[in-house]
Amino acid sequence: MFDAIVIGGGLSGAVFAHHFSKSGKVLILEKADRLGGAIHTVRPFGGAFFAELGAHTIYNSYLALIRIIDELFPASSVIANKSRGYLIKAGGSFYSIASQLSLWGLARGALRLPFCTKDAKSVREYYSIFGKNYERVILPALSAIICQDASEIAADIIMKRRSAKRTDYPRSFTLTGGISALIEKIAAQDNITVNLSTAAEKAIKTDNGYTVITSLGEEIRAERLVIAVDALEAAKLLEWAGDIPKILNSIPxxxxxxxxxxxxxxxxxxxxxxxxxxxxxxxxxxxxxxxxxxxxxxxxxxxxxxxxxxxxxxxxxxxxxxxxxxxxxxxxxxxxxxxxRLFTGHVERMKKVEELLKGIKNLHLLGNYFGGLSMQDCAARAADEAERAINAKRGFNV
Ligand SMILES: Cc1cc2nc3c(=O)[nH]c(=O)nc-3n(C[C@H](O)[C@H](O)[C@H](O)COP(=O)(O)OP(=O)(O)OC[C@H]3O[C@@H](n4cnc5c(N)ncnc54)[C@H](O)[C@@H]3O)c2cc1C
Missing domain, CATH: 3.90.660.10 (Polyamine Oxidase; Chain A, domain 2)
Structure with a gap:
């Protein structure tokens, strides 16, 4: 019998499982044949060489991730990233970023910056203060980083300034074996069971917990349910949860x-x-x-x-x-x-979801559509929710 079922074995689900497993048994259901979701290290030649197909860079401001790395990895597993040049490809040729920037546009933007806030502004509205640098460098760079057209995305959700840093870690780094090594170490711990190639098809709220029906036809019960999948999939699993699925369905x-x-x-x-x-x-x-x-x-x-x-x-x-x-x-x-795609107004929509979640006992909703797309945003939310779950289990009023 499990204390919690986690649907989705990406970073969010894994981080929740890591923390919660210290006080109870967790089952992770993952529909793919591997854990990690957007984290996917490939080891192409069977040796130590690895490369990232998905998420690639951890920064020393990713405190929620580093907390787990501290627990699971020796310091020798941390590999500092060497600083290498960023290039722009235009008209079939490669240029340095500096060569593509207009100094006049940068200077004008820098003067206006203290009077601009990112609040309620899209990337286009906020970064246009840098003149033609916006179209030539800033928009293509942000779109590349978030793998989608960034122009209408909420400016305060991407490129967050994180002032707290772990200066004992390199500014940006990876781990021996790549970022998937983090997920693998988490999953190998006591109290965590992983069922791969097993999709949750339905989640039912019962009087004393939850029942999940899987693609293999099993019915699995637990007191606590954690949904760590994309917003549209979460909406399907939560069709019984009042207005929550309606809001989740509105996130493109x-x-x-x-x-x-x-x-x-x-x-x-x-x-x-x-x-x-x-x-x-x-x-x-x-x-x-x-x-x-x-x-x-x-x-x-x-x-x-x-x-x-x-x-x-x-x-x-x-x-x-x-x-x-x-x-x-x-x-x-x-x-x-x-x-x-986290457009302006997203933060307010998610506040409403948080309010609605308070009325549903022992349910946790995680993922990159809450605080932001980065691994830090996902891990921070998962850690907070795990703490809430552990406190509730101990009988504290949360
Ligand atoms: C290409 C790419 C590069 C990135 N690079 C970086 C980077 O360098 N730095 C950074 O900070 N962030 C980066 N990110 C963002 C970050 O990696 C992700 O936002 C984060 O890892 C998402 O984790 P998650 O667990 O919330 O979601 P996901 O990783 O999407 O995991 C969700 C999991 O749920 C599973 N699932 C879905 N439905 C079901 C179901 N019904 N039953 C069971 N399982 C289900 C999925 O198969 C998946 O494994 C990148 C993202 C991408 C796509």
């Missing part, structure tokens, strides 16, 4: 596709880089793995525009530009991702 989603390629260094000779932002419309961004050096291999993940289907064709066209030898043996893997 954006699909994107990624293609990871990895090759021997001799076969992929493009100069080392950190990130490429494309203004050419062929892909949004390329995240390099050059920030953590390897003697033998290199890799990068190309993130494509929503609905781009022929990503292998697009990759073939990019090969000469990326200086990939035509006859080289290249490892590739693709993945489809889905992220919420």
């Amino acid at each position: 989603a954006s699909n994107s596709r990624a293609l990871l390629f990895a090759a021997k260094k001799v076969d992929y000779t493009f100069p080392l880089f950190g990130y490429i932002i494309s203004r050419d419309g062929d892909f949004r961004g390329a995240v390099s793995r050059d920030q953590t050096a390897d003697d033998e291999y290199r890799a990068a993940a190309l993130h494509f525009l929503d609905g781009e289907d022929n990503i292998y064709d697009a990759f073939s066209k990019l090969k000469p530009l990326l200086q990939i030898a035509p006859e080289a043996d290249i490892f590739t893997q693709t993945e489809r991702f889905c992220l919420p």
Whole structure:
């Protein structure tokens, strides 16, 4: 018998399970055949070399993640990212970011900045103060970072300033084995059971808890239910929860596709880089793995525009530009991702959801559509909810 069922084995579900497992038994139901969701480390050659198909960068301001890393990893597992250049691709050529910026626009924006707030403004409304830098650099960069057109996204939800930092960690870093190593270590702990390839199809509220019906036809019961999936899926599972599903259904989603390629260094000779932002419309961004050096291999993940289907064709066209030898043996893997589009007014909508949740006992709703898309936002909410669950279990009034 489990004390909590967690639906969704991405970062949000895993972080909740990590904390809650210290006081009870947790079952994670994950519909895919792997844990991690948007976190997907690939180890293409069977050795220590890894590359990220999904989320790639942890910062030393990600305190909720670092708290778990402190508990589960020795300091030697933390690998600092080397600082590598950011490039812009335009008209088929590559440029440094600095060369694409208008100093006049930057100076004018900097003067206006103290009088501007991000409150209730979209990215376009807020960052347009930087003149043509907005279209040339800021919008393509933000769109690449959040894998979707950023222009109408709430400005206060992306690029958050986080002043608290763990200065004993590198500014940005990964872990030995990649970011999925974090999820794997969490899942391997006592009190956590994982059922992969098992979707929750229905969640029913009963007098003394919840029953979840899975795609395998099982009926699993627990006192506590944690829903850590995307907003639309959560709405389906919560069809009985008053106005909550209506609000969740109003959060649009954006699909994107990624293609990871990895090759021997001799076969992929493009100069080392950190990130490429494309203004050419062929892909949004390329995240390099050059920030953590390897003697033998290199890799990068190309993130494509929503609905781009022929990503292998697009990759073939990019090969000469990326200086990939035509006859080289290249490892590739693709993945489809889905992220919420958090428009202005989103924070207020989620406050309403929080209010409604207070009336439903032992239910926790997590995910990247609450405080923001970043791993820190997801982990912070999951940690807070786990604390609330543990306090409730101990009989404290929460
Ligand atoms: C390509 C990409 C790059 C990113 N890069 C960064 C980065 O560098 N830094 C950063 O901070 N953030 C980054 N992010 C954002 C961040 O990684 C995500 O927002 C975060 O990991 C989401 O975690 P989650 O658990 O809330 O959701 P998800 O990762 O989406 O996990 C939800 C899980 O629920 C499962 N599921 C869905 N429905 C069901 C069901 N009915 N039953 C069972 N399981 C179900 C899904 O299969 C999935 O595994 C990136 C995101 C993407 C897509």
